[in-house]
Amino acid sequence: MRTIDDFSLPLEYTTPLLEPLGNIVRDWAEREVIPFRREYDEDWKDHRLILPAMDKLLGVYGLQRFLWPEDLGGWGMGKSNYFYVAVYRLVEEMARADSGMCVAIGVVLWPIVYITVEPHVNRRLCEEFAPMFCQTDRAVFSCMAMTEPQGGSDIENVELLKGSTIQTTAVKDGDEWVINGHKLWPTNTGGVADLMAVICTTNPGSDDPGDIAVIFVPADRPGVTQGEAYEKAGMAADKNGDIWFENVRVPLWYRAHGPGDDAKYYGEIVASGNMGTIAMAAGVMLNIYEKLGEYTSSRIYRGKPLKENDAVAGALSDLAATIEAVRMIGYQAARMLDRPELYGDRWSPEVVAKIRAHRYFAVDRCLEVADTAMNLMEACGADRELDVEKHWRDLKMLQLWLGGKQLCQMEVARWFYACETL
Ligand SMILES: Cc1cc2nc3c(=O)[nH]c(=O)nc-3n(C[C@H](O)[C@H](O)[C@H](O)COP(=O)(O)OP(=O)(O)OC[C@H]3O[C@@H](n4cnc5c(N)ncnc54)[C@H](O)[C@@H]3O)c2cc1C
Numbered sequence: 001m002r003t004i005d006d007f008s009l010p011l012e013y014t015t016p017l018l019e020p021l022g023n024i025v026r027d028w029a030e031r032e033v034i035p036f037r038r039e040y041d042e043d044w045k046d047h048r049l050i051l052p053a054m055d056k057l058l059g060v061y062g063l064q065r066f067l068w069p070e071d072l073g074g075w076g077m078g079k080s081n082y083f084y085v086a087v088y089r090l091v092e093e094m095a096r097a098d099s100g101m102c103v104a105i106g107v108v109l110w111p112i113v114y115i116t117v118e119p120h121v122n123r124r125l126c127e128e129f130a131p132m133f134c135q136t137d138r139a140v141f142s143c144m145a146m147t148e149p150q151g152g153s154d155i156e157n158v159e160l161l162k163g164s165t166i167q168t169t170a171v172k173d174g175d176e177w178v179i180n181g182h183k184l185w186p187t188n189t190g191g192v193a194d195l196m197a198v199i200c201t202t203n204p205g206s207d208d209p210g211d212i213a214v215i216f217v218p219a220d221r222p223g224v225t226q227g228e229a230y231e232k233a234g235m236a237a238d239k240n241g242d243i244w245f246e247n248v249r250v251p252l253w254y255r256a257h258g259p260g261d262d263a264k265y266y267g268e269i270v271a272s273g274n275m276g277t278i279a280m281a282a283g284v285m286l287n288i289y290e291k292l293g294e295y296t297s298s299r300i301y302r303g304k305p306l307k308e309n310d311a312v313a314g315a316l317s318d319l320a321a322t323i324e325a326v327r328m329i330g331y332q333a334a335r336m337l338d339r340p341e342l343y344g345d346r347w348s349p350e351v352v353a354k355i356r357a358h359r360y361f362a363v364d365r366c367l368e369v370a371d372t373a374m375n376l377m378e379a380c381g382a383d384r385e386l387d388v389e390k391h392w393r394d395l396k397m398l399q400l401w402l403g404g405k406q407l408c409q410m411e412v413a414r415w416f417y418a419c420e421t422l
Pocket residue numbers: 107143144145146147148149150151152153154156184185186187235238240397400401402403404406407
């Protein structure tokens with residue numbers, strides 16, 4: 001049988017740096033995560049086992065420094081023209097081991113994109129927050145606080161609703177913002193967030209994108225309360241919970257950019273989140289490939305391995321074909337983000353819609369194939385020791401976030417068919 005390294009890579013636009021970076025993550029995953037992930041699944045509340053593994057990759061190996069400028073102690077990837085392709089590679093490797101850890105680690109970088117990636121670097125905020133991430137060997141967690149009790153999809157539907165449903169308010173008082181509101185579900189909450197990027201409105205009910213404000217809030221500010229982590233279907237390493245903001249005060253210059261630009265660059269947050277979701281789906285599928293290969297090679301029926309039966313071979317082929325195709329789709333999405341001079345601005349409705357199309361198509365295919373993998377393994381598919389059921393649960397969650405499949409479909413229909421009311 002081939003290995004996961006026999007699946008194709010888009011060699012013309014990967015760089016030599018990706019090989020050692022990918023190998024560091026694979027080595028970490030094989031030593032710190034894969035042997036223990038069954039136990040991690042039960043550690044969703046306390047993170048007694050999970051946190052040391054996060055400390056290692058984020059703090060000791062330094063992945064949390066990835067985006068910050070080099071002169072501030074970071075790796076300076078925010079100014080490279082293969083940043084998103086590098087992220088694709090890292091995310092796929094992490095998700096092969098555990099997509100919950102992968103999303104938690106990915107979201108450490110995600111909100112920071114707002115202020116560290118060219119052409120929208122906010123140098124003053126980099127100077128303010130880089131030390132938190134770059135001067136420690138402990139994991140530091142950021143979160144992107146968007147979803148609210150009245151619904152997440154409408155907040156992410158920026159092009160149409162332009163922030164009109166956001167209820168978390170930011171009011172100027174002297175040289176400070178005063179923030180009030182309630183967010184639900186952000187990755188890296190449930191008590192773990194250190195730095196939050198909070199989507200607020202400066203004028204509730206307004207559909208002027210200039211009233212959307214993205215404000216950075218250190219989690220230890222008075223008035224910030226994080227609730228307990230929710231108990232959910234899987235992804236134990238990703239803690240999600242409520243956050244309440246009660247008269248939280250931060251300086252005015254903690255706003256990411258300003259009227260208009262905060263809303264504009266939100267498109268890049270959505271597009272990159274969807275690209276990362278494809279990489280996670282591909283990573284999960286690579287491990288299902290490994291597990292299913294072992295299973296169908298070692299189970300003997302009527303004198304031959306399971307994989308030597310026509311119908312089974314057809315299903316195995318669908319799995320390999322899906323990985324080949326999904327990986328290419330995901331790398332192409334990353335490439336579109338890295339090369340705006342070819343594909344358009346990363347925050348443009350066109351790029352957002354196309355990457356949403358890539359994401360929902362890829363995740364749908366992976367879900368279908370993972371379902372078939374469970375059927376091939378029959379009762380063993382449900383056996384928690386074999387991890388396939390874990391990946392199957394996690395894949396479903398990849399379909400639910402960032403407005404889920406429905407918002408993807410609405411944005412794709414809007415762009416390709418000029419729908420005006422979706
Ligand atoms: C593991 C995980 C991690 C997450 N991480 C984050 C995170 O980091 N940050 C964050 O902010 N959130 C996060 N979320 C929340 C997630 O992004 C939201 O759940 C998602 O965007 C959908 O929002 P919702 O659950 O409020 O559903 P809703 O938006 O209420 O949608 C419910 C249903 O109503 C439909 N609907 C919504 N609006 C309309 C409309 N106008 N017309 C017709 N139908 C509509 C939707 O299509 C959907 O079918 C996470 C969720 C999960 C499961």
